[in-house]
Amino acid sequence: MGKPDIIYEDNDIIVCYKPAGIATQTRRIGQQDMESFIRNYRAAKNESPYVGIVHRLDQPVEGVMVFAKNQKAAASLSRQIKEHTTEKYYRAASRGQGVSGTAVEDEEAWHTLTDYISFDKLTNTSKITSEKDKLAKKAVLQYRIISNECNKTEFDIKLLTGRHHQIRLQLANIGYPLIGDTKYGKPASNNSGTGSKSGRTGGGVREQLALCSYKLVFDHPATGERMTFELP
Structure with missing residues (x-):
């Protein structure tokens, strides 16, 4: 498991890299999460421990996140x-x-997936259902294939809605369960020597989820400047 890292910071926001395996926020005592990481980081600098969580990444997903350092910034980002x-x-x-x-x-070429997704709290899983399902929410993403070789397809995805397990579920639904996905994939997709410890490249027997939030774009909550943060 990697360590969280500060990518950018000013008076209003903190942009971080969240490794796979670390939760955005958890109530489990003794388990590290991004919220406690930032609280401790700010406390070490004698700053207010306030952390505004405005979006989340699932625990097995790595990627770039933004957190607010005050309530005004949190409201703007939210x-x-x-x-x-x-x-x-x-x-x-x-x-x-x-x-x-x-x-x-x-x-x-960019393609659009539009589905209706319902969430089951008991199993912590989602499923694609009908627009007529009153509990279902519309889920939309755009994707393009950036590589299709060696029995492995790599996707670039723009997420337009943020539903529970949306990317994992929608890609599995069109026949592309993600490498390392034990919820929506098949056993054969989760064990191989060609996958990734980090979810991006590399190798390992028991693979982590091959999903990374590599770029985040938003308006700065104080200045209005359009800001882009992208992992190397």
Whole structure:
């Protein structure tokens, strides 16, 4: 498991790298999470321990996140996320073969997936259902295939809505369960020597989830400047 890292900081925001395996926020005593990491970081500098959590990444997902250092910044960032003016980009990888109608050879072209997703609290899983389901929420993402070789397909994804396990579920639904996904994938997709410890590149027998939030774009809550943070 990697360690969290501060990418950028000013009087209003902290932008961090969250490693796979660390929760955004947890109530489990003794378990590290991003909230406590930032609280401790700020306390060490004799600052207010306030941490405004405005969005989340699932525990097995790595990537870039922004946290607010005051309530005004938190309100601005939360409003941007609610109004879908932020931009969230992910990289994902699958060994799936797709289903009928999936244009795997049409690389670089952007495609849109639109589904309705319902969440089951008892199992902590989501499923694709019908628009008629009153508990379902609309889920939209755009994807393009950036590599399709060696029995591995890599995706660039722009997330337009933030539903529970949305990327994992929607890609699995078109025949591309993510490498390392034990909830929506198949056993054969989760054990191989060609996957990634970090979820991006590399190798390992028991693979981590091949999903990384690599780029985040938003307006600075104080200055209004459009800011982009992207992992190398």
